[in-house]
Amino acid sequence: MTYRIPYLKVVGSGGEDMLTTWGSKLIGVKITDRRDGVSDEAIFMFTRKRPYMAIPGEGAPYTVHVGWSARAAAITGFYTFQRAHIFGEPRKGQQLHLICRGADFIDQMKRVDSQHFDKENGNSTLGEVFANLFKGNGQVQVHPDIAKRAVPGGYLLRWNQSVIDFATQLAEENGGVVKPLDGRILILKRGSGESASGQALPTIQMPFDENYSFDFELEPRFEYQKVSASYLDTDKGTLEREEKSGGSGKAGDALPHPAQSKDAAKALAEAAAQEWGQFTGQGLFTKAGDPGAVAGAPVQCTGFGTPIDETKWEATVVTHDIVPNVGWTTSVETETMA
Template sequence: MRRDPHISVTGPDGVNLAERLCDVFVGIRVSDFAGGEVDELHIIFRRQKPYLMPPPPGTVFTARLGWEAERAQMMGEFAYERTLYSGEPESGQEMILVCRAADLTDAWKRVDSEHFDDETGHKTYGDVLRTLASKAGVDVAIDATLDALPLPSGYLLRWKQSAIGLATEIADDLGAIVKLQAGKLTVRRRGSFTSPSGGELPAIAIPFDPNYAFQADIEPRYGFSEVAAGWFDDRAGRAADLVHALSGGFARLALPHLAGSEAFAKASAEAAAQKLEAESATAYFEMAGNAAAVAGAPVKPEGFGPDIDGVNWEAIAVYHDAGPDRGWITTVEAALAW
């Protein structure tokens, strides 16, 4: 028996579009990403005459979702960016308002150039990230290990790059996740499972149910035995290698660029090794709508078999698809936790 979720999508006037436009309202999709991509809200309408007109660019919508109105959870605030139109013989025409997380302000998207070094008060990656967050007017929460990591050779250049682009690049190099959420820039190590407030994210329990789809791709990695990252040793006056061992294999992966410090070489080697391991297992699981399922949380499949249940999964993306005629399905994309 299908259950009907409570859906609330309110704009500046505070009126729920799901109720006001119930004759053409199809549903919503909320996309929650662990890092690197911006969370999105799709508001879907049937397209019929008289045609609906899109709102002004930048209009902010608030989405709430739950199985009961009184328990509906806030899914986020999203700013309207563009409109998608589509049509199929069977399903008819649709108009989709594409909105992106309102936390991604113009300050984060603006392209600029600047340098960071000791003279400008930047000794560590934490100093750089705090400056980027301060200019955007948000708070910051950074993993202590990443915060204290010194800049390679004491210098970092931002060249014709957005602030969020630089922050994401730093995170990728260090095996971290950067995310704008709840008015805060969060930078955490992959697999640390921490929320923007610093607390532990609750695990997403997914019991096996034959009524929902799933797929798991688990591939043993035997190609590499170690990752080597080079760095320039100022004291010795020569290049040196730092090696991070992997679980198996015979080949050696050597990172192509010399790091400016031993600490950065160590972080780069660990990040590359973790990525090789993480890519060996990917999956998606569908389940009954669950607003508590968020990207970045540990995923605990139950009843799928020991080869799937026993993997240390992490949610890299979570999608909530809900509508008055379609119910509510939560889809969790997962990978081996770094």
Template structure:
């Protein structure tokens, strides 16, 4: 028996709008991002007579294979609509949706001091405050939450930009996801709940198409980060060696404390791994594939298979009428 994909799109008027749309619905695409950007979904229809749904309309998407259970891809809100056409494909209407409906609030600019006297002092408390300003809760990795931050100032900066900047400095990734501000350790293949993500297995014999680009990064023997010691009135330096030959790689700016200097030096090490690479793989639909998961490549040779890869994004495109489901996995070298 050949497994056939199915998709369920529930909206404000129906538990499943797909039968109502029928052949007018050409495809449903979902893109899961591992980085800072919100996840997206695109519903592609045949062009007019349909009128676009209002901005903010909420859809929930599930998909799977018959027989089998449906995977929940989450809820999305309409952000914009695009129209186009060609002699080959005809006219289409694309309804673009994003997963985080609080992203507009995260773009609001403002200024604020973050120090222990104000009830902060750690990365976790700062991220929780930023999330609260956007009207949501924060889900922060315990390792990241415990990092001491003696002082930070947000000056005419958006919540998201400030959160992203802080995350970069302390080796974290921040992402609006599932109605929360999720902050995780960079390079850790974990979900927002802290559980390890199952690896995505990709066999060369089963892919529709692929490409990989690998380059060797410049070698450094250590990273160096400076910090100002107010008690001694001088600049201190923290080093982190990582077993290569070559000169040191130094941070451009001073950090506020020794603890942050150590963390920054360690974070720079992860960014200076020996090999850097990207790639993409197109395959049969895999509902279990999610961004941020480790990727294991087999049959591609030692030069590719021996490198540790992680999924930077995963896109699913489902054709309800034609019965097709294609998953595209974008990969990068794991720090």
């Protein structure tokens, strides 16, 4: 394996070069990009020796640049300090980890409240619901396939829920996921391999290399006959069902909780059927540092043989491990795509 030294720059709140400030105490940086509902994370890792390094104040901002050269460096994210992890072992010594989060407004969205959404107050589609739900909490971008959907039954109620919990539930019921990113809220379409704007994300190329590890589990895709969700038909006064059929198997499933409308029941059944088709395999692949690798992107494996190469993979978690003046690896956790 040919070792390459990555370019790494961390900028503090005053524009200072933190690598100069931290010096040789910095032993590594771990950056994690997740697809589902969790803010991205950066961890700065240090050796801990006297005099002990000061802990930054909560919310202290950092900007991370990483690449294989200064000219080609990519901004991987903006992060704010959240907490410190200090530990030690007799043989390995002590370490300090500064754990930073990619979205500094997430706490604002945990406040519990109630709210209703209907056509009369400007909420005819899910795109309008998400825009009004996150008003004042950063820019919102919703995948077009989700944004254009009509509000199920013409009415939605958020009752004693936080903004983030209600949004997560609504997204999941419609085949989406909520992702906070750099002061923005993205509503992604699960399993699409697309950005929130509906554009195809660049495929992560994962060639086999005996110098890098991989680990995967794959089982035959579960074949369902139908998935159904119930709703109360207020005109008939009866509990009706919407079904999603399409699998060739004999098994079926009935979702336990009734939806509030026929449209909502249909969306729930479709989302559940899609999820069943996705979680049939998982993989973990490692490669040389890849600045273009992002969670949610499709992954193309080559050289691993059957059945890995023939399987459609989607990145769920992308982790960059950078050791200053030593090396940089990217690990990609994957699931099979529908």
